[in-house]
Every structure is written in structure tokens, then in C-alpha cells.
Amino acid sequence: MPEAYVSMWKLRVPVPGASDEGDGVLMHGWCGKILHIDLTTRSVRVEQPPVETLARWIGGKGLAGTYLRPHITRDWSDPLMPLILMTGPLVNTPSPTSGRMCIASRSPLTGTIGDTSVGGTLGTQLKKAGWDGIVISGRSADWCGIVIDDDTCNIVEAPDMKGMTTDRVANHLKTRGSTLCIGPAAENGVRFSCISIDGHYLAGRNGLGLVCAAKNLKYMTITGSGRTSVKDPEELKLAREDIFRLVAASPILFGELGITNYGTGALYDLMDTRHMMPTDNFRKTWFDAAGTMNPYAYKKRYGTSRTGCRGCHILCKKQTGDGRAIPEFETMSHFSALLHNEDLETVIEANRLCNQLGMDTISAAATLACYSEITGEKVTGDRVLDLLNAIGSGSSEGALLKEGSAHYAAAKGQPEASISVKGQELAAYDPRGAYGMALAYATSTRGACHLRAYPIGHEILRKPVATDRFSFSGKARIIKISEDMNAVVDSLTACKFVFLSASLEEYARAYTAVTGEPSSAQDLLAAGERIYYHDRIMNALNGFDAGADDLPMRFFTEPGTGGAGFEVPPLNRAEFLDARAKYYRIRGLDASGLPTRETADRLELEWNG
Amino acid sequence: MEGMIRKYADKLVKVGLCEPDAPLIGFLDADVVWNRPDPLTVELQKVFDSIIINSLLFALPTEPYRTMIRYLSRSGETAIYPKDCETRTFLHDLPIAGSPDAATIVAALKRRKTLIIPEHGIITFGTVSPEQAFIFYSSVCFSVFVKFFSDYLLQLKQGTLTDEFRQAFRDVRRYVPERIHQPPARLAVGPFTQENRVIEAIIEAGAKTVEYELVDSFFGNISYRMGDTIYISQTSSSLDELGGCIDPCPLDGSSCAGVTASSELKAHRETYLQTGAGSIIHGHPKFSVIMSMDCDEPDCEQRGECHRRCPRTRYIDGVPIVPGEVGTGPFGLCNTLPAAMVGHPGVIVYGHGVFAPGKVDFTDAFDTLLGIETGCRDTYFRMVGE
Numbered sequence A: 001m002p003e004a005y006v007s008m009w010k011l012r013v014p015v016p017g018a019s020d021e022g023d024g025v026l027m028h029g030w031c032g033k034i035l036h037i038d039l040t041t042r043s044v045r046v047e048q049p050p051v052e053t054l055a056r057w058i059g060g061k062g063l064a065g066t067y068l069r070p071h072i073t074r075d076w077s078d079p080l081m082p083l084i085l086m087t088g089p090l091v092n093t094p095s096p097t098s099g100r101m102c103i104a105s106r107s108p109l110t111g112t113i114g115d116t117s118v119g120g121t122l123g124t125q126l127k128k129a130g131w132d133g134i135v136i137s138g139r140s141a142d143w144c145g146i147v148i149d150d151d152t153c154n155i156v157e158a159p160d161m162k163g164m165t166t167d168r169v170a171n172h173l174k175t176r177g178s179t180l181c182i183g184p185a186a187e188n189g190v191r192f193s194c195i196s197i198d199g200h201y202l203a204g205r206n207g208l209g210l211v212c213a214a215k216n217l218k219y220m221t222i223t224g225s226g227r228t229s230v231k232d233p234e235e236l237k238l239a240r241e242d243i244f245r246l247v248a249a250s251p252i253l254f255g256e257l258g259i260t261n262y263g264t265g266a267l268y269d270l271m272d273t274r275h276m277m278p279t280d281n282f283r284k285t286w287f288d289a290a291g292t293m294n295p296y297a298y299k300k301r302y303g304t305s306r307t308g309c310r311g312c313h314i315l316c317k318k319q320t321g322d323g324r325a326i327p328e329f330e331t332m333s334h335f336s337a338l339l340h341n342e343d344l345e346t347v348i349e350a351n352r353l354c355n356q357l358g359m360d361t362i363s364a365a366a367t368l369a370c371y372s373e374i375t376g377e378k379v380t381g382d383r384v385l386d387l388l389n390a391i392g393s394g395s396s397e398g399a400l401l402k403e404g405s406a407h408y409a410a411a412k413g414q415p416e417a418s419i420s421v422k423g424q425e426l427a428a429y430d431p432r433g434a435y436g437m438a439l440a441y442a443t444s445t446r447g448a449c450h451l452r453a454y455p456i457g458h459e460i461l462r463k464p465v466a467t468d469r470f471s472f473s474g475k476a477r478i479i480k481i482s483e484d485m486n487a488v489v490d491s492l493t494a495c496k497f498v499f500l501s502a503s504l505e506e507y508a509r510a511y512t513a514v515t516g517e518p519s520s521a522q523d524l525l526a527a528g529e530r531i532y533y534h535d536r537i538m539n540a541l542n543g544f545d546a547g548a549d550d551l552p553m554r555f556f557t558e559p560g561t562g563g564a565g566f567e568v569p570p571l572n573r574a575e576f577l578d579a580r581a582k583y584y585r586i587r588g589l590d591a592s593g594l595p596t597r598e599t600a601d602r603l604e605l606e607w608n609g
Numbered sequence B: 001m002e003g004m005i006r007k008y009a010d011k012l013v014k015v016g017l018c019e020p021d022a023p024l025i026g027f028l029d030a031d032v033v034w035n036r037p038d039p040l041t042v043e044l045q046k047v048f049d050s051i052i053i054n055s056l057l058f059a060l061p062t063e064p065y066r067t068m069i070r071y072l073s074r075s076g077e078t079a080i081y082p083k084d085c086e087t088r089t090f091l092h093d094l095p096i097a098g099s100p101d102a103a104t105i106v107a108a109l110k111r112r113k114t115l116i117i118p119e120h121g122i123i124t125f126g127t128v129s130p131e132q133a134f135i136f137y138s139s140v141c142f143s144v145f146v147k148f149f150s151d152y153l154l155q156l157k158q159g160t161l162t163d164e165f166r167q168a169f170r171d172v173r174r175y176v177p178e179r180i181h182q183p184p185a186r187l188a189v190g191p192f193t194q195e196n197r198v199i200e201a202i203i204e205a206g207a208k209t210v211e212y213e214l215v216d217s218f219f220g221n222i223s224y225r226m227g228d229t230i231y232i233s234q235t236s237s238s239l240d241e242l243g244g245c246i247d248p249c250p251l252d253g254s255s256c257a258g259v260t261a262s263s264e265l266k267a268h269r270e271t272y273l274q275t276g277a278g279s280i281i282h283g284h285p286k287f288s289v290i291m292s293m294d295c296d297e298p299d300c301e302q303r304g305e306c307h308r309r310c311p312r313t314r315y316i317d318g319v320p321i322v323p324g325e326v327g328t329g330p331f332g333l334c335n336t337l338p339a340a341m342v343g344h345p346g347v348i349v350y351g352h353g354v355f356a357p358g359k360v361d362f363t364d365a366f367d368t369l370l371g372i373e374t375g376c377r378d379t380y381f382r383m384v385g386e
């Protein structure tokens, strides 16, 4: 490699509690060390947060929020805006599906808090290297990389890597550890550019790749060799068995037709039969070619094999025989139905291209669908790939499309053609077919997001029990509880899929076994409530209120596509607003959706609203 | 949601788990709604205020559950540890506490889905719907029943029965009906060649299975094979309410639309392929579950692992008992059940329930299910000296 090592630190830090009592270590689960890197001054600093702080925020999303809060009103491109990588206490332990981590900053796409849970091996390597997280601020004068090898940190010049696609970066670096990088899309200012992990896993949503680019940070590699201390390995083994047993009992996860066998694409046929597959930019909810674009079609044509995150046995990722990724459900759906594309190869190639350029597939496909609606041009086949390339390079039509569908549609004078909330495009579940999903898209603190509350669990997948998908009854509290739950899952940092069968009851057992901190399902849920409310406080500081917690008007005025014996009517606006008002009450917000001092005090959150 | 809480309150009474007016169910969205007024709601409101849930169910069960709970919690036990599959998979254990005050309830429900308060009732909750609370309640009753009868048989064999247990057993025995039921009038006659007929037949068979108390919490699953399609009840569906809850699953897997199908789809599918059966009913009849866990090999090297690996093939009245956990994991019953279905009238899965195949409709499958349970019940009472 031609790179010059410009800065290098050996960060010998006393391991918390090396002095100890009894078992040799005072801190279990957490490393007790956060690495702060300033790319402007090329300096580093090690912080050792007390266990009380770690236990209060758990890790991942929760802990990331505490580093984001002081800077949240800065512009995302301000050098002082931190880019935060945070693991959780369960990472690098035998706790199931716990190899994930959270990447957070302020979202360039939405202006809200931006955070995304990502898999692969980065979280595990970070923990192995002895760090709970890394907070990166400042801006390098030229493109650079960060190389972390256990307690050594280097900042490396990397001007020659500018323009490199994510797959080439991963190959170029040849690390035995894990890589994080951005592609050309982020370098060229794509608002929905992502961060790529290990060449295959994406911190996809919210445009966080752009924050990396604003720091001139092209890549990181992290290699670790340490172990994470587990307080009670025997108890963790029992918790693990409880979780495995529940996963095995889950048809959606482990069943013949479930995620283990078909990837998240397993949802595709179901969305089709429920008539909630967003089609033609959400103008229809049923795609006539779905039967030939389903996971079975991929399996037959490409003979798929499975792979997945470190520390997971569900292995939700699928590959073709020649090693290309089979798209995730959202991508599979949006690059087929949303664009009315009937060619499998186009979907696979669009997915590959987005990953290599480094941009979010959901926003990319939805932005093309918005373009198609506004221009009246059919965007299928090679035209899809051409436009994606244009976006990734910011050239021709891409110059405007790279700003996302909301900017694009507004610039074209047709804002209603952008199917987005707070500027982020909706995922592949039409809200007219699942009213909890409608409310969840609106209340999500990072713009339209299906994962914050994932009501598809009960509205479609019948887990833990089925609810009436065409009703708002009871949904306000269900959404609030699910948001709390997923906030804590993203803090632990575990995989949300597993919670379609296991629950915080089993994970509380794992958490306590790992950390030694007493906990229960409800204690964790209470931490989740605090973490989620913290999001709301940060968003309010940037002016987000009820006006932003809303859906595109199309869903209230146009019906979806009905099926045999059922209609998919437009959402009832009054009912939606009533459910949202209830949500605000339940969440402890005021009628405008703004946080209150009273709730902040109850949740022991700092108040500067 | 008012409709939901009334529905589950009525259902608890209808299936004999509660006396009329015993169930107290609250649902909280923005405000709490109760199915009826009760002084206890003051204390339960505090529970709603203290933990993050949306449904609460509190009810005193009927006999014989009350007596069983009294006995099982006799000397200040803090939990009951039944060994059946339901408890193992979903409830883990059944905590017990002394008084129905908010602090006690909150402390228990923070970590578990249920709390037994002897002489007062069973309390359960939901975070999505009152149906969860209902399911947990019904599961507790089932697990308590299985635990009580299993313990009695075991201690009788070991010669460790106390007078107290004998008395409790006599008290309980009075409430267990003499014979389950007479065989039913015939169900719809197959073969069924149209989808709507298949679905009607499945709905009918499901309702009968619940009516005859051959399943707990109304789970279990039912399927029918028509040509190259398996019609199967969905996951988390109540067998007495299968309308709209049946998934058609192509045998060749060409659609994943059945991803909501029962967790036992694979076991059903393999059974169809290996046995040529045309229908399958899977229920959780109590005495079949109890008898499946009765094993006379205290020194077996797999003791404690019986639900996952049993080194011997055991039979009750010619019906094999196989190990296997719910679903499709490495120890899943999909690995053990289908082969055992070949050449046998039905199969009992250890600590879990019965799978009964039929030829062209559900009549023979139902008779088999009922027959196995009746046989297990008779065997049990013969073994305890009746």
C-alpha cells in the first residue's frame, strides 16, 4: 500500500478494574473504554465511562445518543458533528444474534437524529480490540483512513482511494479484521449514501455515508484479539438455550418458508397476497408480476446459498452461485414492484450497484419511482442501472436525484410524488394495508422507517399475536411499546428479527449473565423508553414537531389495490390523527408532539428544551 | 378493544377455566378500559402505571386448578417448574407470590409473563393485545395440571407420596370428568377437492378439537393435503377460530406466502410425503402429555434431556413417543415425528402433544386423537390404582 502513516498512537489504557476483587475484572460485557478521534487535529483520547453510565444507556443506540446530544443542532457537515460507532455489551459474547453495532450522527437526509443498526463483523472486531465505541469528529485535510489494531490507532492518508467502490476498498485493504468504508456516492454528495461494512453489510438508511465523507474519512479497519468478559457463563448458556429454542419454534425465522431458508425475501409473497406491496410509486398495492419475482424464483434461477452476521445462527443473507448478494426483501420489492420492473437480473444488478456505489437501496429505488411518476418515463432494465450510476456520480439527472425524492419532487413542483416522511422514503410495506405501520412511519424519529416499531410483526406475521391490520384501535400504545423495545434491542446490540420469537425476558437474562447488572424485561424496556424519548428531545431541538410526524397525502386520498373479497381503502385522516394524538399522550409529549419537562424528569433525562 | 376484552373474559368462562364474572381484564391505550368494575382495579391500575404493558388479566381459576395450585404452592414455594414443552419454551417457570398488591405483582411481572397468587388468582399481561394475557393464563392452567398429575404419579412410584398430596389428589379427582366424551358425530366426509371445502373441513375439525379439550390455549395445528398443496392453520391461531387463518402452501415451496403457517409445517409436510396421509390434527391433550413424560429409567444417561433425545423408543398402547422440540431447530420434532408416523396410528411428542393422521378427511384423525387421549387417561388412572 502506498499510504504514509501520518499519525500513530499506542493507546495503553489501564483496563478498568484490573486491580479487582475475585474474578480479575470489574467490568463485564463492556470494555469500559471509548476511543475519541479528532481528524482535524489528528489526535486521540481515551475515555473511560463509569459502569453506571454504561448500564443506564446500555450501549449501541442508547450510548451513541449521549455523544450526539451536545452537537445535535450542528449541521451534519460541521466538522464538530461526531460520527459515532457504538457496540453493545452482548457483542463478542456467546449471546445469540448479538454481533451488531450502531452507527449514529445527524442525518444528512432528514436532519433528524440518524442511527442505524448494522451487522457483519465490525462490532465484534471493535469489542475484540477493547473498545465499546469510537467517536470521530473533525475533518481530515485530505481523504484518510483509520486503522485500529487492538490498542493501536493510526490515521492513514488515503487520497488514492478516492472514487473507489466499496467492493474495491474491501479488496484493496485485505485486512484480517473488519472494514468500514464509503463509496463514490458519499464522495459525490448523495443524501442517502450508506456506510458499507465488510463489503456486504450496510448501514443503509439516513445517509450516514455523507457524514463520513464530510470528514474525508474513506475507510476504517478494525482488528482485535481480545475477549469480552462474561460475568456468569453458565447462566448465559441457559439464556442462550432459551433463545435458540424460541427461534427454532418460529416459522418466520426458522421455518421452511422463513428467513433462514429464503432470507428476508420470505416476506415477498406475503406482501403480495395481503395486497400491501407498494407498486408504481405507491399508486397501487399489488404487483401483477410478483409471482415471478419472488424468493423462489431467485432460488430456482440462482441456486442461492446462505450467509450472515458474526454470532448469528439465523443467517438471513443469501447469495447467488457466483457470489452476488440476493437482495433483502425491501430491495427485492422496491426494485421490482415499485418500479414495475419484471426482470430478476435487474433487481440483482441494481442491488449490486447500490452497494458498490454505497447508497441506500430503499431510498434509491423510491427516488427512481418518484422520478418515474413525475417524468412519466418507465424506469426498468438498463435504465434503472443508468440512473443509479448517474446518482452515484452526481451527473446528468443524478445531480438532482442524489438529493433524495423529497428534494427532487419539490424542485419539480410535485412534492406529493415523494413518498417519504421527514425526507426519508418509505420501505416496502404500504401503510394502507397495516395501520400500525402507518402510525409507525409517521412517528419514527429518523424519518420513514419500518424497523423502529416493526408492527408487521403482529399485523402480518401474527407475532406475538395477531392484531387487526385495518384498525388503529390500540395501535398507539403498541407502537410506543415496540419503539421502546427496539430502542433497547439496538442498544444491546442484538438483531430485531430474533424478537419475532424471543423477547426481552430472555435477553434480560443474557444481559445480566454477561454484565452482572441486575435487570428484567421491564427494566430493559424502561431503558428503551428513555433512549427513545432522548431521540424526541434531540429532534425537537432541531424543530421537529407534529407537522413532521405525518404521512404523504396520497395515503389519505387514494385507495390501494383491493383483492378477492377485500378493499384497501385510503387511510381515514381523522382516525390517523386521533391515533397520533393518543401516541403523543402515551409517549408523554405535548399535543404538538414536543417533549415535556415533566416526562424528561420522570425519565431522568437532561432537559434543555 | 372493548370487544376484545369482553371476548377473552367470556372465553375463559366458556372453556371452564373461570367462573362467570371471575375474569378481570384491563386494556390500556390512552386510557384503561376494564371489562367490569372491581375494587381490585385500583391496585391493578398501579401495575399499569409501573410497567410498560397494555393488557392485564386477573382471575381466580375454577377447580380443579385452585386445589392444584394450593397444593403446589403449599410450603412457600416461589415458583413451579413444570417440565412440559409449553412451559419450557414460552413461560420458563411459573412464579408464585403471596398477596395481590401492586408492588408484588409488579416485581413478578417485570421478569415473567405470569404470576400465581394462591387463593386469589393468576395474573398475566400483554404488550400487544389481551389475547397474550389470555394465552398465558390458559397455559398456566395447562402446565399446572400436567405438573400436578405428573408429580403424583412419580411420587406414587417412588413411594414418597405424602398424605397431603393424597388428599389433594382425591379433591382434584372429583373434578376430573369420568370419561372425556363419546366419539363425535362424523365430521365432513372427504375427499375434498375444492379449496373452500378443505377450509370448511379444517375449521370444523379445529372447533371439535377445542370442544373436546384436546388442546391447550387453543393452539395445536391442523392441515389437509389436496393435490400438491398443504392447507395448514396459521401460527398463533386458535383452533376454534380458524376462519381466515389457513395458509395454502405448495409442496414444492414455490411460494413463501405460507411463512405465517404453523411452526410445524415442515413436520406436516414430511409426514405427507412419507406416509401418504391426507390430513393431520395436532393437539395437546393433557393425559397424553402427562403419560409421555412417565419414564421408568431413572438412571438413563439422557435424563433431563428427554425432550430432545431419548435413547429408547417408547410406546403407549402401540403409539410411539418421540423426543423433539417445537419447530425446525436441530432438536426439532420435524426430525423425529415424520418417520415415527409411518406404520403407526399416531405419535405422541414427549411433553408436548399428539399428531394424528387421517386418510381423506378428519374423522379418522379426530378419532385417533381422542382415542390416544382416552387410552392415556385410562392408563393413568389404572396406574394410580383406580
Ligand SMILES: [Zn+2]
Pocket: B219, B220, B221, B282, B283, B284, B352, B353
Ligand atoms: Zn404443539
